[in-house]
Amino acid sequence: MIKTSDLVFRTMRIDHLPHIWCPGCGNGILMRDVAAAIDNLKLRQEKVVIVSGIGCSSRAAGYLDFNTIHTTHGRAIPFATGIKLASPELEVIVITGDGDCTAIGGNHLIHAARRNIEITVIVFNNNIYGMTGGQYSPTTPAGEWGTTAPYGNIDRQFDIPQLAADAGASYTARGTAYHTQQTIKAIQDGIAHPGFSLIDCYSPCPTYYGRKNKKGSAVDMMKYQRDHGVPAEQYAKLSDEEKTDKFIVGKLSQNEYPGYTQLYQQLIERSQERSQKKVYL
Amino acid sequence: MLCGNYEKGLMEKILVLNPDWCKGCGICAAFCPKDALEMIQGKVSLKENNQCILCGLCEQRCPDYAIFVSDSGK
Amino acid sequence: MKKNVLMQGNEACVEGALKAGMRFFAGYPITPSTEIAETCAVRLPRERGVFIQMEDEIASIAAVIGASVAGKKAMTATSGPGFSLMQENIGYAALAEIPCVIVNVQRCGPSTGMPTSPSQGDYMQSRWGTHGDHPVIAVSPSTVSEVYTEAVRCFNLSEKYRTPIIFLMDEIVGHMREGVEIPDAETLEIINRPYSDVKGISKTCYHVDEGEWVPRMLPFGEGQRYNITGLLHDESGFPTNDHAAAKKLMERLMSKISSNYEDIVRVEELLMNDAEISVICYGGTARAVKEAIFEARKYGVKAGMFRPITVWPFPEKELYPHLSRLKHIIVAEHNNGQMLLEVQRAAERSVTVSFIGKIDGTLIRPEEILQKINEVQHDKNQ
Known part of the structure; x- marks a missing residue:
């Protein structure tokens, strides 16, 4: 018999474990956070859908014991949009990566955020393209290195939650592989929030991002998260200088804009009235 | 391998290690608040002077689900 | 009762699709297919169906596949440039066996070409547009009446063989208005995809029974938890590197079309x-x-x-x-x-x-x- 925790046993397809991720990869921790958040919310397994795209992050779908669909590169969000609109009673959760979500899938991200469709997007953000071997991504900081940035990366990086919030996402938060409690809470709140939620989760990639950029071991990368991630209340008290190398862990923004399926339901009702008046055809 | 801090009256819970799934990243040992874990030949192990307080932080941060706190009855 | 209506080809496409049970449309405006989206925008909410204008054609086909996974009969419509953008996900639907209908109202190409001018330049693309070997059914109507009846047949074929269907219209038929004889509802056969009654964890969601051609998985949310992937997979729906399993899958995908040639092919x-x-x-x-x-x-x-x-x-x-x-x-x-x-x-x-x-x-x-x-x-x- 496989030795595993009750949580993992309840929420994952244990016959597909251990997973394929590298030693020290944060994705395993974050996948457990997602599972814990769903478990804490006591959602019915058959009503939860996990949608993923392509890349290291996308493999999470196959390990989680829900309705799971591993789609094409960058397109997890529009697949999820179709599922949610077709069956609004389903809890649709997208697991994506920094490249999947903001490079090839960037257009879909901003438009899903703009519609405020009630899906939850969890970004396993490892600042690199891991599956293809360490190319720079839209979240690789300028000045750092990748196999396709042999003279240093000159691209500036996206702040994913800021991007989503500016596009209309009504809940954004940041998590890390280190801050498990806060990350589980953020994911839980994001799922419960009745609008488009995005939780950007820093995931250490010691194999490619770490090695290319001399960030040390997985432990060193986790220590960086510990030493630089602070709760919002604490962050607010910091001086501008102190803020330069710190980031907020936990909720970043939230508003009560109505969700898309809710608005669509109202549209259906309006169309019924109009069809009685035989306005068209 | 079943380990537990029996002297402290926490009999109902135990720490379980699964070396088959452990990939040896060392995260659990590095962040254990009691420094109760060590890596031996690339696998996690409980140190001899058992300091584990069953806080479960290792379980939360293990990327491979290879260490966890379990109710001993199970 | 039969009914005669003056209708444009693009409108007839929507009416036929609705008759077949289409309740989800995602699309992006493009000449000369736009009237299909516009008609869906009017008609679908009244049928309590979903119309959504997506950010591009890639998102449109992705949303359509998503809706189909959730059990809806779903369609998108586009023209040359948009059809090119959809190709990757058409291959996904073919491999993952997700029923859907893709309407391509062809226009003069290549590239932006001559958007309002007729063409049939996407004939080969409709067969070989997506990468890799894959099964395809494409249907091309020549009258507005036929647009209606063939739209119904496209959905039927899609559901029966769990495969994307290319409804290969052209600007001539799409923009033409002529009298359409709407057939009696009773005379139209409507086919729905086959379902199984297995609940709980499904470890064989892609299993195909003897004498059948397609798996019988339930829509998401109906109590059968399984995995869908665009990677070659075995009967469990999980990715495989086993060449025998890959061969088995690919051969079935090809033969579900080739072995049912008589049922699929229609000529005048x-x-x-x-x-x-x-x-x-x-x-x-x-x-x-x-x-x-x-x-x-x-x-x-x-x-x-x-x-x-x-x-x-x-x-x-x-x-x-x-x-x-x-x-x-x-x-x-x-x-x-x-x-x-x-x-x-x-x-x-x-x-x-x-x-x-x-x-x-x-x-x-x-x-x-x-x-x-x-x-x-x-x-x-x-």
């Missing part, structure tokens, strides 16, 4: 019984061809029209019986010779095949076809 034959010259055409082109055939018959030329309605797979078995009698085949299409290649392959040099096509956005006129018929008739007599 006009005056073919004694024809010595056959004009082979499809879609809107057939309208000019018909006129030319009738004209030629007046002069005593034994001309006939062979029109594939199902254009992929190419209806070669329907063509074979005519080959021994035919002296000449003319392929007429609004491109530089695409179905021509299929006809040449099927004719295997037993019949001379010539071609008439247009790639400048103009229509092939009946007199041009007639002239071609006269040319080959003249050659035949020499």
Whole structure:
């Protein structure tokens, strides 16, 4: 018999474990956070859908014991949009990566955020393209290195939650592989929030991002998260200088804009009235 | 391998290690608040002077689900 | 009761789809298919269905596949440039066996081309547009009435064989208005995808029973937890690197179409019984061809029209019986010779095949076809 925790046993397809991720990869921790958040919310397994795209992050779908669909590169969000609109009673959760979500899938991200469709997007953000071997991504900081940035990366990086919030996402938060409690809470709140939620989760990639950029071991990368991630209340008290190398862990923004399926339901009702008046055809 | 801090009256819970799934990243040992874990030949192990307080932080941060706190009855 | 309605081809496409049970449409505006999206925007909410205008065609097909996974009959509509963008996910739907209908109202290409001018330049793309070997069914209507009935058939084929169907319209048919005879609801067969009643964890969601062609997974949310992937997978739905499992899957995907050729293929034959010259055409082109055939018959030329309605797979078995009698085949299409290649392959040099096509956005006129018929008739007599 496989030795595993009750949580993992309840929420994952244990016959597909251990997973394929590298030693020290944060994705395993974050996948457990997602599972814990769903478990804490006591959602019915058959009503939860996990949608993923392509890349290291996308493999999470196959390990989680829900309705799971591993789609094409960058397109997890529009697949999820179709599922949610077709069956609004389903809890649709997208697991994506920094490249999947903001490079090839960037257009879909901003438009899903703009519609405020009630899906939850969890970004396993490892600042690199891991599956293809360490190319720079839209979240690789300028000045750092990748196999396709042999003279240093000159691209500036996206702040994913800021991007989503500016596009209309009504809940954004940041998590890390280190801050498990806060990350589980953020994911839980994001799922419960009745609008488009995005939780950007820093995931250490010691194999490619770490090695290319001399960030040390997985432990060193986790220590960086510990030493630089602070709760919002604490962050607010910091001086501008102190803020330069710190980031907020936990909720970043939230508003009560109505969700898309809710608005669509109202549209259906309006169309019924109009069809009685035989306005068209 | 079943380990537990029996002297402290926490009999109902135990720490379980699964070396088959452990990939040896060392995260659990590095962040254990009691420094109760060590890596031996690339696998996690409980140190001899058992300091584990069953806080479960290792379980939360293990990327491979290879260490966890379990109710001993199970 | 039958009903006669004046309708545009694009509108008829929506009405047929609704009749077939389409309750989800995602699309992006593009000439000359836009009226399909516009009509869906009006009609679907009234049927308590979903219309959504997505940010692009890639998102449109992705949302359509998502909706189908959740159990809805779903459709998108586009034209050349958008059809190119959809290709990757069409392959996904083919491999993951997600039913859906993709309407391509063809326009003159390549690139942005001539958006309001007719073309049939996407014939080969509808077969080979996505990467890798994959099954495809493509259907091309030539009248507005046929747009309606074939839209229903597209959904039926899609559900039955759990595969994406390309509804290959063209600008001629899409923008034309003519009287449509809406068939009796009772006379229309509506097919729904087969479902199993297994609940709980499904470890064999892609298993196919003896004598069947497709898996019977339930829609998401109905109590059967399984995995869908665009990676080659085994019966469990999980990725595999096992070549035997890959072979088994790929062979079934191909054979579910090839083994059901008779059920899938449909052609129209006009005056073919004694024809010595056959004009082979499809879609809107057939309208000019018909006129030319009738004209030629007046002069005593034994001309006939062979029109594939199902254009992929190419209806070669329907063509074979005519080959021994035919002296000449003319392929007429609004491109530089695409179905021509299929006809040449099927004719295997037993019949001379010539071609008439247009790639400048103009229509092939009946007199041009007639002239071609006269040319080959003249050659035949020499």
